[in-house]
Every structure is written in structure tokens, then in C-alpha cells.
Amino acid sequence: MRLWVYLPLALSALLPYAARVTAGRVAPSVAVRTVAAAAAAAASGFVCCLALLALTLFDDLPPLWEFDDRPELGLPKPVPGMIALGAALLLLFGAVRLVRDVRSRRRVLRELRAAGTPNAGLVVADWAEPFAVAVPGRPGHVLVTSGMLRVLSPQEQRVLFAHENAHLRRRHHRWVTVSSWAAALNPLVSPMAVLVGRLVERWADEDAAVVVGDRRLVAQAVARASLAGRRRQVAPAMGMSGSGAVERVLAMQRPRQASRWQALVGVAALCLMVLVATAVAAVEFADVARAWISMVA
Incomplete structure (x- = not known):
């Protein structure tokens, strides 16, 4: 366990850079799926390798500790105790972050659902704050405030509803949740969670532009909603005044992004390396564990 068990940790630090390059060269629909899947793969490898490192603490427990200072036995040496302890603490830290994320999302959903009972998939809240989100669920619904409706023209309101319904129809909250949980377990991929959100x-x-048939109208609506809407924590709900407003407005003033499939090679290769390295590390750990356990069998 000299190299392979650490390789997924190092590759996790490279993935956000590769993901950012890929996202600029493919359509958003492809980029979301690719980046979220890559984040999940990196988190899986990260957690598995940390678990393997932490499990090497077994040689410090009785009755195995009595073989620790007997080099004549030729037992393979696990990793240093401090590294194993650090891995165990990182696992605990990740578990705490994951639980906090899950609880935060549930709390936000309860608050948003308490705003009113949906009628035909829509809740109009009489709030002065300009605010609109797609609230996931079974079924999901759109929550919009009277303040937001006053800000937007009727044409821009069409964009708003097309945008929020696209979130619900495409189940965007699932991709956001996957990437957020991956970042909770593996902080190295936190930039990927932010990227998926954008x-x-x-x-x-893009889906709203197809519905209304006017990319510039979408850009105008995004700009107006983003300037009017006050940012608040709404994940896993998603709103048109969400992150990356300037980038989104500029994108809608250009033709639709075509996908360059070769741009996926870098991210795919890194993910494959993470999974292969994790598998090899698991095999190496099994060999080490078998040798030590055989001493007391």
C-alpha cells in the first residue's frame, strides 16, 4: 500500500480542473451529467481509500500488536499509524458534513413546501421579495412570489415558468444533490458541486429558450430576475436567479453550444484511473490483511 491507495486522493484534486475545461466544450445537459458522475466517482474512490488506510489500524490492536516489532516474520507493513488515524478522522469529518447537508436540504424543502398548497403545480406566495424556485418532490411544483411577478413582464414570466418547469422535468435536483453529497465526502471536488449548480x-x-423561441428574451429575463432576486439558501430547490447570472446571460446571446465529445476524454480517463487505483488498493489491502490475520488463525 505504497502508491495506489493514495492515487485516488491526488486524482481528486485534478478532476475539478478537467471538469471546468470539459464544461466549456459541451452542451450544459452533457456537462451536468458528466461532472456529477465524475464527482461521485471521485468521492467513492476517496472514501474507499480512506477506509482502507483507516483499517490498517488493526495492527495496533491485540493480539496483532505483538507481531509489530518482529521483522523476522516478514509481515507486510501497513501504513504509518498517524496516516491511518488521519484517514479515520477524515472519514468522520466527511460523514458529519454529509449528515449536515442532508438535514439542511430537508429543512429547506419543509420551509418551501409550507409556503402553500400547489394548484396545477404552482404556488404564488404573496411576498414582497422577488423570488421563484422549482421545489422538487412527488410531484414537484413551482413557487413564485408576487414580488417576482411584478418585476417581470408577461413575456419574461413565460421564460421564468419554462425555466422552473425545466428544473422539475429534468430532475435537476438529483444531479445537484449527487454532486453536493460527493463534495461533502470529498472536499477536493467541492468546485465540481459549484460547477454543477451553475x-x-x-x-x-436552454430549455426555456426552446419553449419561448427567443434566446435574447431568456437572457433579458435571467438578467432582470437575478438583479431583482435576493440570494438565499434554497438547495435542493433551484431558481432562475441562481448562480452564474452574467455567464448565463452571455451564453444566451450566443448560438446554442454544440458538444465536442472528445472533450469528455480527459474527465473519463481520470475517473477510470480513480476506479482502477481504488480496486488495486483494495487488492493490496486484502493481501496485507490476509498475512496479518494468518498469524492468529
């Missing part, structure tokens, strides 16, 4: 808004913008 990309799902771009994806919904």
Missing part, C-alpha cells in the same frame, strides 16, 4: 441553470435556460 450548469443546471444553464441547462434550464
Whole structure:
């Protein structure tokens, strides 16, 4: 366990850069799926390798500790105790972050659903704050405030509803949740979670442009909603005034992004390396564990 067990940790630090390059060269729908899947793969490899490192603490427990200072036995040496302890602490830290994320999302959903009972998939809240989000669920619904409706023209309101319904129809909250949980377990991929959050808004913008048939109208509506709407924590709900407003407005003033499939090679290769390295590390750990356990069998 000299190299392979650490390789997924190093590759996790490279993935956000590769993901950012890929996202600029493919359509948002492709980028969301690719980046979220890559984040999940990196988190899986990260957690598995940390678990393997932490499990090497077994040689410090009785009755195995009595073989620790007997080099004549030729037992393979696990990793240093401090590294194993650090891995165990990182696992605990990740578990705490994951639980906090899950609880935060549930709390936000309860608050948003308490705003009113949906009628035909829509809740109009009489709030002065300009605010609109797609609230996931079974079924999901759109929550919009009277303040937001006053800000937007009737044509821009069409964009708003097309955008929020795209979030619901495409189940964007699932991709956002996957990437957020991956970042909770593996902080190295946190930039990828942020990137997925921006990309799902771009994806919904593109779907809205198809519905209304006017990319410049979508850009105008995004700009107006983003300037009017006050940012608040709404994940896993998603709103048109979400992140990356300037980037989104500029994107809608250009032709639709075509996908360059070769741009996926870098991210795919890194993910494959993470999974292969994790598998090899698991095999190496099994060999080490078998040798030590055989001493007391």
C-alpha cells in the first residue's frame, strides 16, 4: 500500500480542473451529467481509500500488536499509524458534513413546501421579495412570489415558468444533490458541486429558450430576475436567479453550444484511473490483511 491507495486522493484534486475545461466544450445537459458522475466517482474512490488506510489500524490492536516489532516474520507493513488515524478522522469529518447537508436540504424543502398548497403545480406566495424556485418532490411544483411577478413582464414570466418547469422535468435536483453529497465526502471536488449548480441553470435556460423561441428574451429575463432576486439558501430547490447570472446571460446571446465529445476524454480517463487505483488498493489491502490475520488463525 505504497502508491495506489493514495492515487485516488491526488486524482481528486485534478478532476475539478478537467471538469471546468470539459464544461466549456459541451452542451450544459452533457456537462451536468458528466461532472456529477465524475464527482461521485471521485468521492467513492476517496472514501474507499480512506477506509482502507483507516483499517490498517488493526495492527495496533491485540493480539496483532505483538507481531509489530518482529521483522523476522516478514509481515507486510501497513501504513504509518498517524496516516491511518488521519484517514479515520477524515472519514468522520466527511460523514458529519454529509449528515449536515442532508438535514439542511430537508429543512429547506419543509420551509418551501409550507409556503402553500400547489394548484396545477404552482404556488404564488404573496411576498414582497422577488423570488421563484422549482421545489422538487412527488410531484414537484413551482413557487413564485408576487414580488417576482411584478418585476417581470408577461413575456419574461413565460421564460421564468419554462425555466422552473425545466428544473422539475429534468430532475435537476438529483444531479445537484449527487454532486453536493460527493463534495461533502470529498472536499477536493467541492468546485465540481459549484460547477454543477451553475450548469443546471444553464441547462434550464436552454430549455426555456426552446419553449419561448427567443434566446435574447431568456437572457433579458435571467438578467432582470437575478438583479431583482435576493440570494438565499434554497438547495435542493433551484431558481432562475441562481448562480452564474452574467455567464448565463452571455451564453444566451450566443448560438446554442454544440458538444465536442472528445472533450469528455480527459474527465473519463481520470475517473477510470480513480476506479482502477481504488480496486488495486483494495487488492493490496486484502493481501496485507490476509498475512496479518494468518498469524492468529
